[in-house]
Amino acid sequence: MFIRNCLTPVSELVLIRPNETIRAALQKMSKHLSLPCIDDEEQFLGIVSKRSIFEAFETFYKAENGSYERFLDQPIGTCVLRDVPKLSLDHHFEDTIEIITKIPFVPIVQGEQFLGIVKRSNVQNALAVAFAKNVESDRLLLGVPEVEGAFERMFNATHRLGVSVVTCVPFDAGEPLNRRVLLKVRKSSKLNTLVEDLERAGFLVIQVNG
Template sequence: MNIAFFLTPKSEIVYETINATMRQALEKMEHHRYTAIPLIDKKGKYVGVITEGDLLWKIKNTDDLTVDGTSKIPIKDVQRRTESHTVSISANMEDLILLAKNQNFVPVVDDQGIFIGIIKRSDIINYCADLLLKQKEDNLD
């Protein structure tokens, strides 16, 4: 199975640039009700993921930082505690499944490391569930 089948393209997902502010990331996450979003650089390369926890720890550990003050702090100055590994668009299903065990989504990059989208863990689980059901049905026949 080609993993491109599962790809949610960059144009359909929420992400942020590494030079955006904490406030911009917080607002996107709140609006879309996400707990983590991918980060890219100005050239479109994947650089990591920012989570609610990362942002909350920065607020907690920065004296006198208010929510309004988050508009002055770039995401690149926020310590990220989650490492989210990528897969190449040419990766196989086994590689994808191994990463999805520990990540809610798997960022997908092209051969130059340019971020092209994500594959959601829920889509992989649905695919595997369908395979199991089909196998069960085939065994009943």
């Protein structure tokens, strides 16, 4: 999957400008927890969130003993989270995963030009597809000490038995058998035979349908 395939373009977004008042920004955020902030040249400046507004109010109150009403008339630019990681259309979709665990959406830019965002729901849906979450299947968690040749042995086993692979996702586990493979196959009466064949092929079958 490419980033452009799951991009919500800037034309479909509610945007905040740094010279707007905090009051006006909060009105825009009535249905949003956070929004992108861009300047008059359509360049991405950062993210405004309800949390960043609250933290800015704490600072404002301590520094000036200011009232909430005075705070609301301040420019929203003081509440922008500016140190925000960004991606471009040239990045791989999987590059969004680490970022989306830290901020509510991934800003996509071309140079300095703001193109849009990848939403958390886009990443969740893509992972659901990759892990075949909504496909009826048998689930096998495998351990293997090395990757070289592992997939060939695994697919040879499924092919010999005529078992259809739904998805196959490798990942590290940080243990002696430090490579894990999540294998999902179509429901089959040959599941037990597949488990035996995989064990003979050098896999540790950690879990079946767990």
